[in-house]
Amino acid sequence: MKKILVVGAGGQIGSELVPYLRGIYGESNVVATDINCNSCTKLAEGGPFEELDALDGKRYAEIVRKYNIDAIYNLVALLSATGEKNPQLAWNINMGALMNSLEIARENSCSVFTPSSIGAFGPSTPADNTPQDTVMRPSTIYGVCKVTGEMLSDYYFTRFGVDTRSVRFPGIISNVTLPGGGTTDYAVEIYYGAIKDKKFTCPLPQGTYLDMMYMPDALQAAVKLMEADPSRLKHRNSFNVTAMSFDPEKIYATIKRRIPEFTMSYDVEPVKKAIADSWPNYMNDSCAREEWDWNPQWNLETMTDDMLKVIGEKHAKGLI
Ligand code: AKB
Numbered sequence: 001m002k003k004i005l006v007v008g009a010g011g012q013i014g015s016e017l018v019p020y021l022r023g024i025y026g027e028s029n030v031v032a033t034d035i036n037c038n039s040c041t042k043l044a045e046g047g048p049f050e051e052l053d054a055l056d057g058k059r060y061a062e063i064v065r066k067y068n069i070d071a072i073y074n075l076v077a078l079l080s081a082t083g084e085k086n087p088q089l090a091w092n093i094n095m096g097a098l099m100n101s102l103e104i105a106r107e108n109s110c111s112v113f114t115p116s117s118i119g120a121f122g123p124s125t126p127a128d129n130t131p132q133d134t135v136m137r138p139s140t141i142y143g144v145c146k147v148t149g150e151m152l153s154d155y156y157f158t159r160f161g162v163d164t165r166s167v168r169f170p171g172i173i174s175n176v177t178l179p180g181g182g183t184t185d186y187a188v189e190i191y192y193g194a195i196k197d198k199k200f201t202c203p204l205p206q207g208t209y210l211d212m213m214y215m216p217d218a219l220q221a222a223v224k225l226m227e228a229d230p231s232r233l234k235h236r237n238s239f240n241v242t243a244m245s246f247d248p249e250k251i252y253a254t255i256k257r258r259i260p261e262f263t264m265s266y267d268v269e270p271v272k273k274a275i276a277d278s279w280p281n282y283m284n285d286s287c288a289r290e291e292w293d294w295n296p297q298w299n300l301e302t303m304t305d306d307m308l309k310v311i312g313e314k315h316a317k318g319l320i
Pocket of ligand 1: 079080081116117118119142169170171172179181182183184185
């Protein structure tokens with residue numbers, strides 16, 4: 001059985017990936033780590049948990065050896081909007097955690113999954129049906145880290161044989177842990193606004209189309225790629241994956257059909273708008289479909305039904 005380490009497990013993806021992995025590989029075989037134990041009570045209850053600052057390479061390596069880890073999911077990242085507030089910090093955290101993950105993987109024969117992002121693309125990338133292999137000149141520090149990370153991960157594969165794999169995630173929509181500091185966060189917050197206040201103020205303007213994905217598909221993508229037959233992989237770092245594309249009006253209309261009293265206004269945040277404008281409207285993910293059978297299960301309608309149900313239940317119980 002695989003022994004898996006999830007680094008940065010307390011964030012939006014990690015808090016759901018850890019239980020998902022534990023369900024597949026067994027509770028004791030998935031070690032969750034995060035810099036801050038307080039946010040990780042649930043993760044610590046469900047299996048092994050270690051406090052870890054991913055920039056502390058010595059402790060990181062000790063944990064990998066202690067648990068005999070053979071696969072690392074490196075989820076540590078400052079997201080796009082936060083990154084623009086402190087680019088130097090974003091570079092240090094995003095690249096420092098990745099570099100430690102790759103080096104420790106090389107020394108301990110681990111495979112490595114690292115999420116890339118639609119943020120790896122930039123204004124000169126074709127925005128519609130964005131190809132797998134295309135121009136990548138991002139205009140954010142987050143994107144610069146993602147492109148560098150993709151190249152560094154491919155380098156570790158070709159130079160050292162480290163089994164590195166990655167997907168370019170779109171905006172991830174989930175109902176367990178809120179995202180923080182991303183440009184696509186509005187697509188999560190709108191559901192909370194609809195349930196709690198019956199209103200929402202959108203930071204991106206009408207017509208801003210972006211790729212999105214519901215969390216169950218994101219979890220499926222990560223594990224499916226890590227389990228894929230390596231002989232089928234022509235790409236590694238990183239695959240375009242998407243499940244849907246919408247703009248604020250489209251998600252608003254989808255929610256309003258279910259909650260007629262819901263209203264939305266706009267207060268556009270210039271930094272987020274500039275970032276979103278530089279990202280694809282929708283990506284072509286045919287390489288992921290061909291090379292490891294990527295096949296998303298959720299669309300805007302089914303996701304909206306589920307989001308409103310789960311968040312509605314939480315609200316009724318006074319949990320949000
Ligand atoms: C962000 O908006 O920064 C992230 C992403 C698309 O990578 N959600």
